[in-house]
Every structure is written in C-alpha cells, then in structure tokens.
Amino acid sequence: MNIGVLGAGQLGRMLALAGYPLGNRFTFLDTTGNPSAGIGDVMVDTDQQHLTEFLSKVDLVTYEFEHLPVPLVQAIEEHKPVHPSSEAIRVCQNRAEEKALFDRLAIPTPAYRLVESAEALEAAVRELGTPVVAKSVTDGYDGKGQAVIKDPANAAEAWRSINHPRLIVEAFVDFVREVSIIAVRGRDGQVVFYPMAENLHVDGILRYSLAPMPDLDAAVQQTADEYIRALLDELDYVGVLTLELFQARDGSLLANEMAPRVHNSGHWTMDGAVTSQFENHLRAIQGLPLGDTAARMPSCMVNVIGQEGEPARLLEIEDAHLHRYGKGERPGRKLAHVNLMAPTHEALVEKVRACAALLPGAPAPRFSFE
Amino acid sequence: MNIGVLGAGQLGRMLALAGYPLGNRFTFLDTTGNPSAGIGDVMVDTDQQHLTEFLSKVDLVTYEFEHLPVPLVQAIEEHKPVHPSSEAIRVCQNRAEEKALFDRLAIPTPAYRLVESAEALEAAVRELGTPVVAKSVTDGYDGKGQAVIKDPANAAEAWRSINHPRLIVEAFVDFVREVSIIAVRGRDGQVVFYPMAENLHVDGILRYSLAPMPDLDAAVQQTADEYIRALLDELDYVGVLTLELFQARDGSLLANEMAPRVHNSGHWTMDGAVTSQFENHLRAIQGLPLGDTAARMPSCMVNVIGQEGEPARLLEIEDAHLHRYGKGERPGRKLAHVNLMAPTHEALVEKVRACAALLPGAPAPRFSFE
Incomplete structure (x- = not known):
C-alpha cells in the first residue's frame, strides 16, 4: 500500500521507517519548500499545483502536522481515505473547538475564557486571577503565539504581542x-x-x-x-x-x-x-x-x-x-x-x-x- | 555519512532502515537489473558504466552480497574505504580458501577433499566414506551448486550436474x-x-x-x-x-x-x-x-x-x-x-x-x- 503523508518532517520520516517493514511505500507532500524527511518520494508543492499528482500516487492519506487548511483536507477526502479525518484536524487546530469538545465529554480542563479584544482579555485576567496563559486559538505550537500574564495591567501588551483576533485565556494550574x-x-x-x-x-x-x-x-x-x-x-x-x-x-x-x-x-x-x-x-x-x-x-x-x-x-x-x-x-x-x-x-x-x-x-x- | 552498498536486495534495505536513524544516507549499486531495496538512491548498473558516479556519491562502501568480482572490489578500495575488505570477500567466496583459513586457525571443520575431475571426486567419496556433500568451490549459496553423494558410483553424475571445474567434497557430519x-x-x-x-x-x-x-x-x-x-x-x-x-x-x-x-x-x-x-x-x-x-x-x-x-x-x-x-x-x-x-x-x-x-x-x- 502506498501511503500519502501531508508534511515531510521527522514525524513523516519515522512513519516511513516503521512502514517499510509492513510493505508500505511513502509519498510526502511538502508545502513548506523545506522538506527534511530524507526518505520516500518527496513532492515539494509550494505552488499548490501537485495535489492531483500526489493523490494519483497514493492509496490513503495521513499527515504529520495538523495545521493544515481544513478545506484542503476535505477536498482530499473526496478522492482518497484520510485518517485521521478532517473533522479531527478541524477540532485539534482550534483551541476553542478543542475546549468545547473536552467540556462536552466532561473531560476536566483548566478554567478558561475566550476573548476577542484587549479589553476582554484584561477582564478575563481579572476574573480568572493571575497568572494566566493567553494563547491564540489557532496555529500556535511549541510555545509560539502565547504569553503568560501576571498582572491585568499587562493584558494590552500581551494582546499586541500575540497579535491574533481570538485568544483563549487559561487559569494557571498548580x-x-x-x-x-x-x-x-x-x-x-x-x-x-x-x-x-x-x-x-x-x-x-x-x-x-x-x-x-x-x-x-x-x-x-x-x-x-x-x-x-x-x-x-x-x-x-x-x-x-x-x-x-x-x-x-x-x-x-x-x-x-x-x-x-x-x-x-x-x-x-x-x-x-x-x-x-x-x-x-x-x-x-x-x-x-x-x-x-x-x-x-x-x-x-x-x-x-x-x-x-x-x-x-x-x-x-x-x-x-x-x-x-x-x-x-x-x-x-x-x-x-x-x-x-x-x-x-x-x-x-x-x-x-x-x-x-x-x-x-x-x-x-x-x-x-x- | 553517505554509505554505498554493493547489491540492492533485502539486506541492503534493512541496513538502510537501521542507518537513517544514525544520520546515514544510502546509495545502492545494483548489477542485476532487478533491485528490490525500495529505499535510498538505487543505481542500476548492468553495463558497468556507473561505478565512477556511484563512488562520487559515497563516503565509504559496504556490500550485502559477497559474490562480487574481487578485482572490482580492489579497484573500489583504491578510491574509497571498503568494509569488510576485498580480502574478506576473496576468502569467503571460495570454499577452498575458506577451509584453508579454518585449518590455519585450528578451527575444526568436517573432513574434506578438493577435486578437479570426476575421477578424483569418486576417489574422494571412497576415502571419506558415504554420504558426502560435493560443492563447487565458488558461487553456490542456499543449496545451489551442490549434491549429496550416497554411492561412489554416482560421483560422475554429480560431477556433471554441478558442472564446475573445482569441487570441495565434505564428509557428512552427524x-x-x-x-x-x-x-x-x-x-x-x-x-x-x-x-x-x-x-x-x-x-x-x-x-x-x-x-x-x-x-x-x-x-x-x-x-x-x-x-x-x-x-x-x-x-x-x-x-x-x-x-x-x-x-x-x-x-x-x-x-x-x-x-x-x-x-x-x-x-x-x-x-x-x-x-x-x-x-x-x-x-x-x-x-x-x-x-x-x-x-x-x-x-x-x-x-x-x-x-x-x-x-x-x-x-x-x-x-x-x-x-x-x-x-x-x-x-x-x-x-x-x-x-x-x-x-x-x-x-x-x-x-x-x-x-x-x-x-x-x-x-x-x-x-x-x-
């Protein structure tokens, strides 16, 4: 079976190393122009012109990176099986959706607020009590796009530094x-x-x-x-x-x-x-x-x-x-x-x-x- | 480090799977026209025209198959390190050389004779006692190029079937x-x-x-x-x-x-x-x-x-x-x-x-x- 992987970094590389012994082959679609997998068939697609060719080569699609455009993944799903599904991506790439899912399934999380302005951020910090962590609801990982706020007076500065229209503010957990x-x-x-x-x-x-x-x-x-x-x-x-x-x-x-x-x-x-x-x-x-x-x-x-x-x-x-x-x-x-x-x-x-x-x-x- | 492998079958494939995590890359030289490694950079070289290009790509050379022409491996050694050396190949691809080495190092082996004619084969069978195994001194593996002889009268037939100018005849080991x-x-x-x-x-x-x-x-x-x-x-x-x-x-x-x-x-x-x-x-x-x-x-x-x-x-x-x-x-x-x-x-x-x-x-x- 030929497996298509969206993304071509170390996670894709290690998937491939585990998959050859199962009889799989791998085609990677890299949209960054800087693939590092170093294994398999790597297609660099910075101009979004190679998706059809990619799909023609693979039997099913998975990914090593969830910050993918959901419409793209949905479009792929119309042609080939995608696991995990675009719905999983949609939820996981948005912290507000993720929290809502945790709440719905009664999975405890730190107290949080969603805010869409510096003023709302400051109010949330006062409500939750300092310190808090403010994060953009999308795109951040490995500590990027977030700020620790220790004083409500610093909310405006944090809002500017994160520079995102919607933030999630979480109470600090001991x-x-x-x-x-x-x-x-x-x-x-x-x-x-x-x-x-x-x-x-x-x-x-x-x-x-x-x-x-x-x-x-x-x-x-x-x-x-x-x-x-x-x-x-x-x-x-x-x-x-x-x-x-x-x-x-x-x-x-x-x-x-x-x-x-x-x-x-x-x-x-x-x-x-x-x-x-x-x-x-x-x-x-x-x-x-x-x-x-x-x-x-x-x-x-x-x-x-x-x-x-x-x-x-x-x-x-x-x-x-x-x-x-x-x-x-x-x-x-x-x-x-x-x-x-x-x-x-x-x-x-x-x-x-x-x-x-x-x-x-x-x-x-x-x-x-x- | 880029490692050159002579041969491109499953042993080379498994070497590569073990080597990527060490930071190696792999270039295979296949002389059969039928490589199966399915990984790395596979050069098919059935016309012996690609050795220079292969050597230009690699830092050192190893192999997955010892039935290689010794002069080829010696020629490679003049340009890149080869491990194991051509001397190891020379000894291992010839059963007479191998036995001589075992004898020299006092490593016990089954009793054996080297023969170069059907008549000498028959005489060796009589000397060693039946059954014996007769094998070509070169090229055989996985049971190919050999015969079990249970009666000296069958020596001539075994000689013809193996069809090689020099055989090693070994006493059966209980x-x-x-x-x-x-x-x-x-x-x-x-x-x-x-x-x-x-x-x-x-x-x-x-x-x-x-x-x-x-x-x-x-x-x-x-x-x-x-x-x-x-x-x-x-x-x-x-x-x-x-x-x-x-x-x-x-x-x-x-x-x-x-x-x-x-x-x-x-x-x-x-x-x-x-x-x-x-x-x-x-x-x-x-x-x-x-x-x-x-x-x-x-x-x-x-x-x-x-x-x-x-x-x-x-x-x-x-x-x-x-x-x-x-x-x-x-x-x-x-x-x-x-x-x-x-x-x-x-x-x-x-x-x-x-x-x-x-x-x-x-x-x-x-x-x-x-």
Whole structure:
C-alpha cells in the first residue's frame, strides 16, 4: 500500500521507517519548500499545483502536522481515505473547538475564557486571577503565539504581542507534572493505550518524556484511558491521538491539549514499547490489527535540540538508541532524539543525566518522582 | 555519512532502515537489473558504466552480497574505504580458501577433499566414506551448486550436474543441530558477539533461527566466540561476520562456512537484541562505538518464503514483528520474515508453530531442544 503523508518532517520520516517493514511505500507532500524527511518520494508543492499528482500516487492519506487548511483536507477526502479525518484536524487546530469538545465529554480542563479584544482579555485576567496563559486559538505550537500574564495591567501588551483576533485565556494550574496519554483506534473501533509519559518542557519545548512513570496510580492511567477513549469515539477517529494533561497534587488530571497524530512524547515507544506509535498508527489507518502497547522496560526519550553534540559519545551509553532526523543545526530546532532504557527507574534517571551532560545546552532533568 | 552498498536486495534495505536513524544516507549499486531495496538512491548498473558516479556519491562502501568480482572490489578500495575488505570477500567466496583459513586457525571443520575431475571426486567419496556433500568451490549459496553423494558410483553424475571445474567434497557430519555465531569487529579492533542461534533449514534454505538457545553450554558459546574472533583478527575485519557451524552430539563445533556480511540467521536481532546486526554493522564500518549484543528475551525469526500469506493474520500474534521486503511472490524466494519473542522458550515455540501454520508451505519447526 502506498501511503500519502501531508508534511515531510521527522514525524513523516519515522512513519516511513516503521512502514517499510509492513510493505508500505511513502509519498510526502511538502508545502513548506523545506522538506527534511530524507526518505520516500518527496513532492515539494509550494505552488499548490501537485495535489492531483500526489493523490494519483497514493492509496490513503495521513499527515504529520495538523495545521493544515481544513478545506484542503476535505477536498482530499473526496478522492482518497484520510485518517485521521478532517473533522479531527478541524477540532485539534482550534483551541476553542478543542475546549468545547473536552467540556462536552466532561473531560476536566483548566478554567478558561475566550476573548476577542484587549479589553476582554484584561477582564478575563481579572476574573480568572493571575497568572494566566493567553494563547491564540489557532496555529500556535511549541510555545509560539502565547504569553503568560501576571498582572491585568499587562493584558494590552500581551494582546499586541500575540497579535491574533481570538485568544483563549487559561487559569494557571498548580500541577505536579505534565503528562501525556497516547492511544490508537483502529478502523474497527478497537482502542489500545500506551502507558502515560511524564514530560519535561523547557521554554515550551519538550525535552524529556519518561514512561512508564514509577509512581503512577493505576486508577490515574485508567482515568486518562477513559478521557482519550471518549475523544476517539466521539470523533470516530482512526490512528494515533495524543492528549497532553496536567496532573495536580491530588493526582487528578486536567486536559491541556491534544494532537491528532504521532507525538514527540511517544518517541520512547520506538525502542521502549512492544509496538511503536508509528507502527501502530500505520496499522490502524490500514485496518491491520493493532500491536501491543506495553513498555518493555523503563524508558526515557531525550530530545536533541539546536546542536547535535557528538553522536559517537551518545552511542557509548548502554542501551541508548539514537534517532537523527537529517536536519541542519539551528537554535531551538529538534534535530534528533535519544531513547534510553534501563531495568530500574533509578538506573534510567542516571543514564538520562549522563546523556544530558553530552548535549550542548541541555538542562539536567528533574522528574516529579525523584 | 553517505554509505554505498554493493547489491540492492533485502539486506541492503534493512541496513538502510537501521542507518537513517544514525544520520546515514544510502546509495545502492545494483548489477542485476532487478533491485528490490525500495529505499535510498538505487543505481542500476548492468553495463558497468556507473561505478565512477556511484563512488562520487559515497563516503565509504559496504556490500550485502559477497559474490562480487574481487578485482572490482580492489579497484573500489583504491578510491574509497571498503568494509569488510576485498580480502574478506576473496576468502569467503571460495570454499577452498575458506577451509584453508579454518585449518590455519585450528578451527575444526568436517573432513574434506578438493577435486578437479570426476575421477578424483569418486576417489574422494571412497576415502571419506558415504554420504558426502560435493560443492563447487565458488558461487553456490542456499543449496545451489551442490549434491549429496550416497554411492561412489554416482560421483560422475554429480560431477556433471554441478558442472564446475573445482569441487570441495565434505564428509557428512552427524550433527545435532546447525548453529551460527555472528560477531562484529570495529575499526579499532573491538569485537562483540551475539548469542548463538539454532538454524533450521529446509531444502537448503533457512526457515527458522532461534536465539538464545535454552540448552547451550556457556563454554560452547565461548568456543564459538574464540573461533570467530580468530577469523576477524586474522582478516583485520571491520563489520559483521557470520560463521555457520554444526554442533555434534558431544557439544563440539565444526565450522561449515562463513559470510562476510549481515546474515539471515541474525535477523532476530532486529527485535530481539539490544542492538541489531544491521545497526552494529553500520556502527562498525563508520568507526562508531559498537552496541550491546545481548538478547532482550527468547526470540525466533521465521522466514516467509515463496508466498506471503496474510500479513494481517501474522500481526495478530502478540509480540510478532513483520519485516516485508517489497518483493513479488515466487517459489523459493525470501519475501519477508517475522520475528517472534516470548518470555519463555516454551511460549516461544508455541508462537513459532502458530506463525508457521499461517504461512503457506511452511513446515512445522522442530528444534533440537524440544
């Protein structure tokens, strides 16, 4: 089966690496003019002239990036199956839609307001109490298009800096840790869940994902499973869905946002789980049986950002698995990740620190359970 | 680093799949006109006009097939590093050279004679005692170019059927099982060893490889390690080397043949070992640190030969990992393999049987330890 992927970055590359062994071939449609997949058949389509040719080559379409024009995806759906559907994209690319869905399914979220002016923003900050996070309802990711407001007097400045006609304003959550749950839904409605990961962000960019968590109550995993299953079923979703959450001091979960795709916080599954998120996404969209999501042992993903360091040194770490993306160095750019595994969490954290010490500019991690 | 691969079949494909995450790119040189790698930059060179272009694209050269003209490989060595070297190819592609090397390093082998006529063949059969196996000294693999002779009177017929000017005649070995050892030698001379595998062949074609073996004496693994280390050091070898052996009833080992490359009996390492043979070959030839060769759990590779069956059914087996090669069906052709893993050998063998039952024409396995 030839799979069409909208987008041609590292997620598409890793999908392809997981898909060749299943007998798939890949055609990527890149609209940025700067594809990095480095594998498969990459069509650069900056002038929107190549969609018909792309569609003629592929049996079904998926994507690695949800900030796609919904009408484009709807148009593709008239010719080829698209998984996940345009409806999933529509909801996930708009924070207001996403929150409305969470509310409708009784998935708890931080308190929020939607505002369309600097004045409304200031009023929302007063209502919710400082600090708050203000975000454009569309387009932002990895900390872009958002601002933390610590004083209502700064609302006007934040409004100007974000520069978007509609913002969502969220109350700050006193969370213990940021976590994520990744699940996969097959064409037949079967759902499988990965163990939740603890995610450490720095400057809004994911740095570390560790799974399974040593101190996670089984009931909390079950709650997360229920939340994401509700989303999957409601959207009649096919493929991998990621839900990022905050875990509060009392263990309870608040949904932050979701991504309708394979996710950086699931990269640990490439080496640490029986079946990777990439393979399971491909199994799902092709109607193949889903693979086991269990973790083989405690695992941690370490992002390599901005500079690669010395790959040879990273490979000296026992049971370290390097995944380079074939991209040039640039500040803030995700260039690779290292998956580390160890028989115990104690040994794992030691390994993660040793790895971080080899990466230029990588902050030492501090996990919630330490 | 851009790696040039001589040959463009499934071994090259799996090298590439292991190499992209290390940051490698791949250019294949196919001289058959029928490449199947389906990945990377494949140059078809049936008229020997593209070698210069191939060499201009790559930083170093390796191969997936040792039946290459030695002068060609020597010519390449004058322009780019080749690992393993042309000397390894020269020895491995000639059974007489190979045996002489085994003898020189005191690695036991079955008794043998070299013959260059039907008469000499008949005399050798009488000397060694029936049955014997007669093989052309060059070019044969997977049971081609050989004959079993059960009566000296049939020597002339075997001579005609093999149709080669020089044969090696080997005494039959009363072995308990066929096994192999795979080792990797780095550019700095470091050597790592995989756990030995038990290999089941049918009609001269490998069907199953299981590792680690539940009943293997540690001293036997150590002996195999010593044999292959002697070969690696003697050849100043860089990369993966495979040595196939017979294990006799008393546990002792007799070397059968070697292959200067990643090997079908090491495909289990893709899912069952900490580092796969493909990744370790690439690490070795690039001068990177070698990865851990330990098995994660009992593993078995099942070849899919001739017909693919239903991939979806194979994926229903828990902890089954399908590796398709993107090739068309044809009797006797290796199309894919399935790696199976289980916590115990008992559970593993059960899984292997379930898998075999799904593959058209696959014989049920019978391992020596059952």
